[in-house]
Amino acid sequence: MDAIVFPAVVLGPLLPALIVLAAAALVLGLDLGPRALPRELLAVTALAGMLGALLATLARWGTPGRAFRDMVVLDNYALFFNVIICYSGALIVLLSMDYLRRTGSDSAEYYALVLFATAGMMLLAAAGDLVVVFLALELMSLSLYVLAGLFKRELASGEAAMKYFLLGAFASSFLLYGIALVYGAAGTTNLDRIAAAMAARPRDPLFVVGFGLLLVGFGFKISSVPFHMWVPDVYQGAPTSVTALIATGSKAAAFAALIRVLAVTLRGVPPDWTPLFWAVAVVTMTVGNVVAIAQSNLKRMLAYSSIAHVGYMLVGLVAGGAGGTGAVLFYLLTYTFTTAGAFGVITLCERARGEAVEVGDYAGLARRHPMLAAALGIFLLSLIGIPPLAGFVGKFYVFGAAVRAGYVWLAVIGVLNSAVAAYYYLRVVVYMYMREPEGAVTAYAPSFAGGVALTVALFAIVLLGVMPAPFVDLAQAAVAPLLR
Amino acid sequence: MIPLLSVVTFLPGAAGLALLFVPRRSVGALRVASLAITVVTFVLSLPLYFGFDGDITGYQFEENRPWMPTLGAAYHVGIDGISLLLVLLTTFLMPLALASAWGVIEDRLKEFMATMLILETGMLGVFVSLDLFLFYVFWEAMLIPMYFIIGVWGGPNRIYAAVKFVLYTMVGSVLMLVAILALYYQYGAATGRYTFDLPVLAQYVMAPGRAQDLMFLAFALAFAIKVPLFPFHTWLPDAHVEAPTAGSVVLAGVLLKMGTYGFLRFCLPLFPDASLAFGPVVWTLAVIGVIYGAWVSTVQPDMKKLVAYSSVSHLGFVMLGIFTFNQQGLVGGLIQMVNHGLSTGALFLMVGMLYERRHSRLIADFGGLWRIVPAFSALFLVVVLSSLGLPGLNGFVGEFLILVGAFQRSPWLAALATSGIIFAAVYLLWMYQRVIFGEVTRDANRGLPDLTTREWAVLVPVVALIVWIGVYPVAFTGKTEATIEALLAQVQAKASAHR
Numbered sequence: 001m002d003a004i005v006f007p008a009v010v011l012g013p014l015l016p017a018l019i020v021l022a023a024a025a026l027v028l029g030l031d032l033g034p035r036a037l038p039r040e041l042l043a044v045t046a047l048a049g050m051l052g053a054l055l056a057t058l059a060r061w062g063t064p065g066r067a068f069r070d071m072v073v074l075d076n077y078a079l080f081f082n083v084i085i086c087y088s089g090a091l092i093v094l095l096s097m098d099y100l101r102r103t104g105s106d107s108a109e110y111y112a113l114v115l116f117a118t119a120g121m122m123l124l125a126a127a128g129d130l131v132v133v134f135l136a137l138e139l140m141s142l143s144l145y146v147l148a149g150l151f152k153r154e155l156a157s158g159e160a161a162m163k164y165f166l167l168g169a170f171a172s173s174f175l176l177y178g179i180a181l182v183y184g185a186a187g188t189t190n191l192d193r194i195a196a197a198m199a200a201r202p203r204d205p206l207f208v209v210g211f212g213l214l215l216v217g218f219g220f221k222i223s224s225v226p227f228h229m230w231v232p233d234v235y236q237g238a239p240t241s242v243t244a245l246i247a248t249g250s251k252a253a254a255f256a257a258l259i260r261v262l263a264v265t266l267r268g269v270p271p272d273w274t275p276l277f278w279a280v281a282v283v284t285m286t287v288g289n290v291v292a293i294a295q296s297n298l299k300r301m302l303a304y305s306s307i308a309h310v311g312y313m314l315v316g317l318v319a320g321g322a323g324g325t326g327a328v329l330f331y332l333l334t335y336t337f338t339t340a341g342a343f344g345v346i347t348l349c350e351r352a353r354g355e356a357v358e359v360g361d362y363a364g365l366a367r368r369h370p371m372l373a374a375a376l377g378i379f380l381l382s383l384i385g386i387p388p389l390a391g392f393v394g395k396f397y398v399f400g401a402a403v404r405a406g407y408v409w410l411a412v413i414g415v416l417n418s419a420v421a422a423y424y425y426l427r428v429v430v431y432m433y434m435r436e437p438e439g440a441v442t443a444y445a446p447s448f449a450g451g452v453a454l455t456v457a458l459f460a461i462v463l464l465g466v467m468p469a470p471f472v473d474l475a476q477a478a479v480a481p482l483l484r
Numbered sequence: 485m486i487p488l489l490s491v492v493t494f495l496p497g498a499a500g501l502a503l504l505f506v507p508r509r510s511v512g513a514l515r516v517a518s519l520a521i522t523v524v525t526f527v528l529s530l531p532l533y534f535g536f537d538g539d540i541t542g543y544q545f546e547e548n549r550p551w552m553p554t555l556g557a558a559y560h561v562g563i564d565g566i567s568l569l570l571v572l573l574t575t576f577l578m579p580l581a582l583a584s585a586w587g588v589i590e591d592r593l594k595e596f597m598a599t600m601l602i603l604e605t606g607m608l609g610v611f612v613s614l615d616l617f618l619f620y621v622f623w624e625a626m627l628i629p630m631y632f633i634i635g636v637w638g639g640p641n642r643i644y645a646a647v648k649f650v651l652y653t654m655v656g657s658v659l660m661l662v663a664i665l666a667l668y669y670q671y672g673a674a675t676g677r678y679t680f681d682l683p684v685l686a687q688y689v690m691a692p693g694r695a696q697d698l699m700f701l702a703f704a705l706a707f708a709i710k711v712p713l714f715p716f717h718t719w720l721p722d723a724h725v726e727a728p729t730a731g732s733v734v735l736a737g738v739l740l741k742m743g744t745y746g747f748l749r750f751c752l753p754l755f756p757d758a759s760l761a762f763g764p765v766v767w768t769l770a771v772i773g774v775i776y777g778a779w780v781s782t783v784q785p786d787m788k789k790l791v792a793y794s795s796v797s798h799l800g801f802v803m804l805g806i807f808t809f810n811q812q813g814l815v816g817g818l819i820q821m822v823n824h825g826l827s828t829g830a831l832f833l834m835v836g837m838l839y840e841r842r843h844s845r846l847i848a849d850f851g852g853l854w855r856i857v858p859a860f861s862a863l864f865l866v867v868v869l870s871s872l873g874l875p876g877l878n879g880f881v882g883e884f885l886i887l888v889g890a891f892q893r894s895p896w897l898a899a900l901a902t903s904g905i906i907f908a909a910v911y912l913l914w915m916y917q918r919v920i921f922g923e924v925t926r927d928a929n930r931g932l933p934d935l936t937t938r939e940w941a942v943l944v945p946v947v948a949l950i951v952w953i954g955v956y957p958v959a960f961t962g963k964t965e966a967t968i969e970a971l972l973a974q975v976q977a978k979a980s981a982h983r
Binding site: 255295367369381386387388392396399400402403408411412416418419422423426430431434435467469472473 | 551552628635647654659666736794
């Protein structure tokens with residue numbers, strides 16, 4: 001009998017996630033400390049955790065590492081997503097500071113859960129094994145379920161948490177069942193070894209069914225049609241800062257895992273899943289955009305618009321190759337800043353009965369708070385894809401990849417969809433700039449931290465819009481090794 | 485060396501952004517500063533005209549700097565005989581448009597001025613870009629300031645008009661984006677070099693067939709909506725009527741030209757076979773537009789709407805000229821673009837002046853104005869006659885050349901198009917007669933003041949140019965003939981390369 005060999009423990013590849021987890025532990029510890037400690041300390045600690053993880057990520061750029069028998073793979077691909085996730089997390093912490101105090105929900109648990117969720121996202125991006133995929137996904141999701149229900153006294157928040165949890169648990173079980181079937185067929189949960197096993201027996205029905213179930217699970221997390229039903233209710237009901245995290249970080253992380261699983265295991269193995277993705281992309285962007293037109297609640301509208309953006313990203317996935325997949329990575333980067341910014345503006349707008357979430361609440365905003373209106377306007381224009389903002393370049397690369405791969409009609413459907421989208425985004429601009437306020441006035445809730453977050457996001461979408469090339473090259477270089 | 489073209493292009497936009505930091509209260513300073521910026525821009529653009537050598541083909545004042553080398557997009561700008569005139573038209577009309585808004589726009593003046601200046605940069609950028617990526621950036625970006633100008637400072641139905649304008653234009657331009665990408669990858673696959681550089685792509689001889697046809701149609705749809713070519717014109721009356729006077733002047737004077745310019749700059753040289761093949765379709769639509777626009781103008785009770793529909797008619801002429809594929813037609817089309825910018829711009833300015841005095845644009849509310857405001861009536865007459873193509877004024881030169889060109893294609897076509905000129909005389913003179921001649925029908929009109937000094941300052945330059953082009957068109961055609969000749973030669977050479 002072989003002696004049990006303990007693998008050498010290499011913690012380097014876990015470093016960014018560990019920093020975030022350490023910050024989470026520190027936040028919880030600080031909460032137990034003397035009451036005299038300023039409450040801002042919690043948020044500052046959380047922010048330091050995000051920025052520390054960002055620095056660690058940047059420091060490790062170009063030095064791929066593997067740990068725990070290839071269960072964690074911190075390559076440039078994972079690092080690129082770490083950057084997105086860290087920015088998303090940091091922006092959300094900044095946006096939360098005053099927002100939570102105002103809504104009376106300031107608590108250490110909040111920041112700890114945000115940090116736990118962020119760590120889960122980072123692990124998801126670095127998962128080289130289906131077991132880690134599942135564990136990281138659960139770490140992320142469970143934290144988010146709780147965060148969605150943070151506003152304990154609000155029915156909508158409770159509903160959001162309940163819906164998110166039930167449907168999310170359902171999706172997780174699909175994912176788990178898929179993992180089990182793939183394991184049954186391949187005898188391993190390691191992605192590289194699954195790839196080898198699949199190449200040997202490509203048409204094994206266990207693989208096909210297993211992967212189908214995996215896709216259901218991922219489809220839920222990235223919120224593609226037809227697994228999008230939870231999105232509007234959760235986005236609307238959850239605290240806005242949490243919505244921003246669900247819409248950006250968790251979506252990016254789920255895409256990270258999805259792309260890695262697809263790219264590593266399905267390398268040219270039949271059956272060809274592309275027609276399926278083609279159809280899902282078309283349905284997702286069309287349903288998202290068409291339903292968004294009918295929304296009068298801004299959070300709900302952004303929820304449907306985020307579904308549409310998933311459709312655009314799936315276009316890049318259909319196109320495939322370093323060009324298409326790299327375009328998806330870049331798109332997620334632009335989308336994160338834009339969406340976090342848009343939700344960020346909502347956290348800064350207040351009305352007597354709570355948050356300003358109806359489109360009508362924004363009537364005449366430009367007159368009273370020109371900077372805030374301009375910021376939201378720029379975020380919305382970037383979501384439409386107006387140059388020279390980041391959203392345009394993201395779409396440009398995604399549809400460019402589709403045209404290059406020969407999916408011209410998919411690109412045509414995509415761009416027509418973005419013209420449809422212009423209608424509902426511009427409607428908000430119409431309210432802000434071209435209508436007079438109705439009833440009670442929407443007030444600006446001043447927040448230094450929120451202002452910093454919006455400034456960072458604005459700077460990023462202008463920079464990514466005017467000088468996108470270096471970032472796109474990085475994204476393409478990051479995915480190239482996966483595709484080999 | 486000073487990159488003159490970049491300075492002219494970006495000065496207004498940069499200054500417009502800087503204006504946002506001026507305190508809202510300093511209304512006078514804002515007005516003076518923004519007007520001064522547009523005047524300086526115009527003065528700076530004059531060396532482009534005088535330094536431009538009309539005998540050389542190819543681009544002048546060229547600047548080419550790498551922007552995104554891995555993508556093949558560059559900051560490549562330059563002008564030839566076609567864009568030169570449109571750049572000048574833009575820089576010339578902007579100060580007039582701002583001056584016309586002098587005392588009219590009071591609500592959010594600072595934002596208005598900044599938006600107009602940013603719009604100017606967008607329009608100039610469209611005309612000087614020689615890189616398809618750069619062009620598309622300007623083309624799309626310029627929509628947003630126009631959207632705000634119509635939607636914030638427009639008339640009662642402004643929101644509907646603004647949204648309609650953006651959505652119409654956007655549907656066309658997103659399809660053009662796909663065509664740009666398709667062209668980029670097709671060229672890249674064929675030559676191994678991926679670039680958005682227009683002069684390079686224009687050298688590429690694309691095989692005729694479905695791919696070229698589809699790309700042509702995508703580009704053509706984007707431009708046809710902007711022109712607007714019948715039946716894509718329905719956004720135009722709304723946008724023109726609802727926009728404030730300054731906005732209408734820019735819309736009619738410059739924005740519509742971006743469509744016809746696009747046909748000249750992109751469709752013809754890039755897709756010559758498809759352009760020739762679809763020529764008859766375009767002629768037909770253009771002539772329908774000429775006649776339809778004129779008929780609809782005739783029955784308009786509202787002067788602004790009348791002028792708006794007359795644009796459909798006049799731009800039909802321009803499209804007809806471009807798609808004759810001969811020297812006279814193309815030069816005529818180009819000159820007619822400038823003429824329409826001047827005449828229609830002036831018509832909108834003058835209708836705006838009436839509106840400021842009476843808060844009505846209905847023809848029925850006026851009558852007998854000659855006795856009350858003789859100076860206004862006299863200048864109005866010049867502008868009306870220029871718009872209907874009276875010999876000696878600018879409109880005649882363009883229309884005559886276009887008809888000569890069209891006659892060579894098909895005498896029937898020319899005959900039908902000529903009827904458009906007759907109808908133009910009908911709707912314009914009839915309008916003029918009802919507004920200016922006869923007895924004073926409304927007492928409210930009796931006390932109307934005649935032109936103010938500011939209005940004189942706005943109108944005299946336009947009228948002077950109208951007469952100058954009419955009397956001495958060579959000053960402008962001379963700059964463009966070599967370019968047009970080279971363009972035609974290129975189209976013919978590329979089209980016959982497969983035969």
